[in-house]
Amino acid sequence: MTPTAPRAQGTVQIRGLRFGYPGREVLSGVDMDVEPGELVALVGLNGCGKSTLLRLSAGLLRPAAGRVLLDGDDMAGLSRRAAARRVALLHQSAPPVPGMTVRQLVRQGRYAARGPLGMLRDGDDAVCARAMADVDVTAWADRPVDSLSGGERQRVRLAMALAQDTRVLLLDEPTTYLDLRHQLEVLQTVARLRAERGLTVLMVLHDLGHAARFADRILALRDGRVAADGPPDEVVTPGLLAEVLGVAGRVGRDPVGGWPVCYPDHPLPAPQDLVK
Amino acid sequence: MTGATQAAAARRAPRRTARLFVLLALLALAAGCAALVAGRALPASGVWEVLRGGGDPTSRHIVLNLRLPRALVALVAGASLGLAGTVLQSALRNPLAGPEVTGVTPGAVLGAVAATGLGFAGWHSPAAVVVAAGLGGFAGAGLLWLLAGRERGDPAQTAVYGVLVSAVLSGLTAVVLLVAPGELGSVVQWLVGSTEGRVWPHWRLLWPWAAVWAAATYALAAPLTLLRCGDEQAAAAGVHTGRARIAALVCAVALTAGAVSVVGALGFVGLLVPHLAFALLGADLRTVLPGAALLGAVVVCGADAGAQGLSQGLAHALDSDRLSVPVGAVTTCAGAVLLLIVARRRVDDR
Numbered sequence: 282m283t284p285t286a287p288r289a290q291g292t293v294q295i296r297g298l299r300f301g302y303p304g305r306e307v308l309s310g311v312d313m314d315v316e317p318g319e320l321v322a323l324v325g326l327n328g329c330g331k332s333t334l335l336r337l338s339a340g341l342l343r344p345a346a347g348r349v350l351l352d353g354d355d356m357a358g359l360s361r362r363a364a365a366r367r368v369a370l371l372h373q374s375a376p377p378v379p380g381m382t383v384r385q386l387v388r389q390g391r392y393a394a395r396g397p398l399g400m401l402r403d404g405d406d407a408v409c410a411r412a413m414a415d416v417d418v419t420a421w422a423d424r425p426v427d428s429l430s431g432g433e434r435q436r437v438r439l440a441m442a443l444a445q446d447t448r449v450l451l452l453d454e455p456t457t458y459l460d461l462r463h464q465l466e467v468l469q470t471v472a473r474l475r476a477e478r479g480l481t482v483l484m485v486l487h488d489l490g491h492a493a494r495f496a497d498r499i500l501a502l503r504d505g506r507v508a509a510d511g512p513p514d515e516v517v518t519p520g521l522l523a524e525v526l527g528v529a530g531r532v533g534r535d536p537v538g539g540w541p542v543c544y545p546d547h548p549l550p551a552p553q554d555l556v557k
Numbered sequence: 558m559t560g561a562t563q564a565a566a567a568r569r570a571p572r573r574t575a576r577l578f579v580l581l582a583l584l585a586l587a588a589g590c591a592a593l594v595a596g597r598a599l600p601a602s603g604v605w606e607v608l609r610g611g612g613d614p615t616s617r618h619i620v621l622n623l624r625l626p627r628a629l630v631a632l633v634a635g636a637s638l639g640l641a642g643t644v645l646q647s648a649l650r651n652p653l654a655g656p657e658v659t660g661v662t663p664g665a666v667l668g669a670v671a672a673t674g675l676g677f678a679g680w681h682s683p684a685a686v687v688v689a690a691g692l693g694g695f696a697g698a699g700l701l702w703l704l705a706g707r708e709r710g711d712p713a714q715t716a717v718y719g720v721l722v723s724a725v726l727s728g729l730t731a732v733v734l735l736v737a738p739g740e741l742g743s744v745v746q747w748l749v750g751s752t753e754g755r756v757w758p759h760w761r762l763l764w765p766w767a768a769v770w771a772a773a774t775y776a777l778a779a780p781l782t783l784l785r786c787g788d789e790q791a792a793a794a795g796v797h798t799g800r801a802r803i804a805a806l807v808c809a810v811a812l813t814a815g816a817v818s819v820v821g822a823l824g825f826v827g828l829l830v831p832h833l834a835f836a837l838l839g840a841d842l843r844t845v846l847p848g849a850a851l852l853g854a855v856v857v858c859g860a861d862a863g864a865q866g867l868s869q870g871l872a873h874a875l876d877s878d879r880l881s882v883p884v885g886a887v888t889t890c891a892g893a894v895l896l897l898i899v900a901r902r903r904v905d906d907r
Binding site for chain 1: 650775776777778779780782783785786787789790792793794795796797835836838839840841843
């Protein structure tokens with residue numbers, strides 16, 4: 282019943298991707314490959330094109346040049362629904378919907394698979410139940426989403442994305458507005474699902490420490506270009522902090538886990554400030 | 558919450574919805590009966606006798622050819638407006654949207670009045686009025702779309718432009734009335750909204766039109782539910798937001814045009830019924846849409862019965878036999894009060 286083709290593995294290939302708004306180029310030629318089952322963290326300053334790259338990868342924006350290939354298929358050739366059957370994207374935030382229950386919101390994730398008329402009938406309860414169980418929100422199924430706390434709501438929205446039942450999961454700053462405990466909760470859930478299902482995950486993170494802890498690979502963007510791309514051990518360096526994130530600092534190791542830990546010190550003057 | 562109480566809650570929700578629907582259907586029936594009974598010429602006992610197959614020819618004519626079609630027209634027009642408002646508020650994600658304030662109703666009135674004034678249409682050619690009202694409704698909505706421009710996503714800005722567009726269209730309607738006063742009496746009914754003198758031809762015109770567009774609207778329940786979750790979330794879930802919104806607007810304009818062409822601009826129905834429907838039935842448009850249709854029918858038909866009762870009372874008090882309060886006056890007055898309550902509640906929510 283899975284609408285994705287049997288060869289659907291979850292490979293994302295991005296080739297020479299350019300995108301811009303009038304007078305401002307956001308992405309100026311990005312190339313990257315994400316292997317099936319890989320967890321990649323996108324890092325960079327505000328406005329460096331991270332969210333735009335995710336939207337382009339989900340097929341929500343049309344590139345000015347270049348291509349996004351999903352298991353070899355160009356996203357530009359897919360309809361909105363066909364794209365949503367293969368890639369799920371969790372946006373940073375969503376407006377409140379008065380009266381909508383957790384169960385109802387998660388069910389909306391089935392739209393791509395079932396279509397406008399298919400959604401009129403009940404069904405797909407198993408997929409939704411699994412998605413809710415995956416992020417442990419089953420207990421609140423009949424509560425209004427608005428009545429939940431920020432962390433709980435974020436998990437519900439993750440369940441909605443999981444209900445799309447895709448191989449590729451894109452997350453745009455899934456930990457924004459959450460306290461540390463809930464940040465770790467969401468990230469651990471994502472890591473566990475990746476391990477259990479072999480999902481391909483590409484997520485924008487602001488916290489380099491989280492990226493180093495959870496990602497297989499870190500991709501750093503600066504001014505619409507890939508500035509660094511590699512495993513956390515190689516990429517997270519004082520040089521990356523300075524060049525990509527614009528802060529001076531030191532990098533150490535977690536005494537137990539061994540992953541890189543950043544000790545940011547102070548912001549560096551931005552290059553354009555130097556020009557002025 | 559334990560598993561058992563949870564399962565019980567899951568079972569209770571649909572049962573509560575079913576009970577609500579039964580209640581709404583009974584209310585619609587009651588409103589229909591009230592509209593049948595209301596009026597001066599024939600007391601309730603006479604109506605009952607006609608419905609049982611008896612009565613003299615005059616009574617039969619009053620009930621079967623005057624009151625019955627009028628009540629049915631009120632029910633269907635109310636359902637159309639309730640649906641149109643719900644669709645607009647969902648598609649534009651704007652609780653201040655309604656056919657009255659997005660240029661749709663004033664546009665439809667302008668279309669109907671202009672066509673009548675210019676002699677293309679009239680009460681004798683109701684089909685032409687529907688077409689004219691439809692064109693006007695689309696023009697009104699289109700004007701708002703153009704004016705709002707990039708600020709379309711902002712509910713408050715869109716509401717401001719909506720008031721502007723509505724004012725301009727009402728002004729144009731006034732101009733048409735001054736230039737071509739033609740069938741002025743019936744035109745005034747359009748401006749306020751009235752079910753006075755609606756007979757079988759109106760019903761035969763209205764119900765198929767309303768049924769077709771209501772079905773089309775229901776087919777859009779899923780994308781509309783997602784549009785209420787925000788454009789980004791809807792698009793990520795697979796909705797082509799632009800197309801879904803245009804399809805929804807076409808349905809809303811068509812439903813409004815049908816209602817306006819037959820009963821005129823009934824104030825506030827399309828703006829307020831959706832608030833009631835969402836408050837009672839939640840966020841899934843699969844249940845909210847039928848609920849809004851029933852609520853709209855109850856409100857308009859009930860207001861019609863109320864207006865007739867009021868006319869009777871006033872006529873008695875003022876000792877005049879030619880006095881009739883149009884249903885639009887009742888919905889507008891009651892609607893203004895309800896709108897205040899809704900606005901207060903929204904402020905309290907913050």
